[in-house]
Every structure is written in C-alpha cells, then in structure tokens.
Amino acid sequence: MLNLTLLDGQKFQITIQRLCRQLIENHNDFSNTVLIGIQPRGIFLAKRVAEELRKILPNDTILQGDLDITFYRDDFRRRENPLVPNQTRIDFIIEGKKVVMMDDVLWTGRTIRAAMDAMQAFGRPEKVELLTLVDRRYSRHIPVAADYVGIEVDSIASQRVVVSWKETDGEDKIELLSEVK
Numbered sequence: 001m002l003n004l005t006l007l008d009g010q011k012f013q014i015t016i017q018r019l020c021r022q023l024i025e026n027h028n029d030f031s032n033t034v035l036i037g038i039q040p041r042g043i044f045l046a047k048r049v050a051e052e053l054r055k056i057l058p059n060d061t062i063l064q065g066d067l068d069i070t071f072y073r074d075d076f077r078r079r080e081n082p083l084v085p086n087q088t089r090i091d092f093i094i095e096g097k098k099v100v101m102m103d104d105v106l107w108t109g110r111t112i113r114a115a116m117d118a119m120q121a122f123g124r125p126e127k128v129e130l131l132t133l134v135d136r137r138y139s140r141h142i143p144v145a146a147d148y149v150g151i152e153v154d155s156i157a158s159q160r161v162v163v164s165w166k167e168t169d170g171e172d173k174i175e176l177l178s179e180v181k
C-alpha cells in the first residue's frame, strides 16, 4: 500500500478554519442554522467545525447533531455482512432551519443521498447545504455537489481517501492510499 499524505498538521487546521469563515460569510450568526454530521466519520468533522465556530463566535449558540444513515443506504439489502447502525442524535428542531450537512469524504454521492432521506424524518429545512473535507472529483454516481470543500482530489476508483482525526486517531491527516501490485 502506498500512502500519500495530502494534508496534515497546521495546514489541516487552517483548512478547517477557512471552512468556518466561509460558513460565517454565508450564514452570519447561527441562530437559524444547524450543523449535522453524518455517522460515522462525518461527526468528527462536524464537531471540529462546531468547536472552531464557538471559538470565533463565543456569543452564538452553535447547534450540532449526528445523523445515522444506515437504514437509508441503497445497498442496505445487498450487503453480505449485516450493517450495524450508529446513533442519531438531533436534539433540536430542523423544521424551517438552514442545515449544513457534513461528511469527511464525498465520492459517489450515495451517502449524501441517503442522508437527505434520513433527514426527512426530522422535518423540512428551509435549505440544505453540504460541507465536505475531501471532494473526490469526477467520481459521482449521483448528481451531488458540495457547497464548501476542504480539498479536491483527483483519484481512481481503486484508491481510497482516509481522514484521521487528532481526537480519535492521534493526528489530523488526509491520506490517499493506493494499492501497489
């Protein structure tokens, strides 16, 4: 396996901060905006973004929840091994709110499609946006585009992008993994 580091350390943090500034530019305060991280790995991004926003806007209430999409996946019945669901934790109203969905990687777009379905159970938002840390370009199976992008990566299907987080993995890092034959 060949591991290429695309982003880490201070540059990783600067990218998160830039995404926060872009959110502030578009949303001003966060009184009508909520952040939703997609389980399992989008929640690390959503929590980090929420933490940074709270530092920049200490007087704002930043609402952040976790959305599990397991039962909305289009391959739910096709999997050989049963999928184990994660927790959904949305303890606020999303009806009429601006929702910023977050996931670490955007690839085929199927996770985001499932997230749109899963979110319907919680009401009708005024608007939904998508923030992703890594956009693997030209690989969509579904017409999904992100409104906020950390980095864009050109890659082939056999490669994999892996995002590591300081909180759980010991360091902030985005890697592109390629199989060497």
Ligand SMILES: O=P(O)(O)OC[C@H]1O[C@H](OP(=O)(O)OP(=O)(O)O)[C@H](O)[C@@H]1O
Residues within 6 Å of the ligand: 038, 041, 042, 103, 104, 105, 106, 107, 108, 109, 110, 111, 112
């Ligand atoms: O745009 P997509 O093709 O849906 O890929 C993006 C998703 O893939 C990853 O999850 P995971 O490692 O669980 O992959 P999986 O959804 O393919 O199982 C990642 O954390 C995103 O949620």
Ligand SMILES: O=c1cc[nH]c(=O)[nH]1
Residues within 6 Å of the ligand: 105, 107, 136, 159, 160, 161, 162, 163
């Ligand atoms: O490269 C990829 C593709 C899907 N999901 C990931 O986490 N990485």
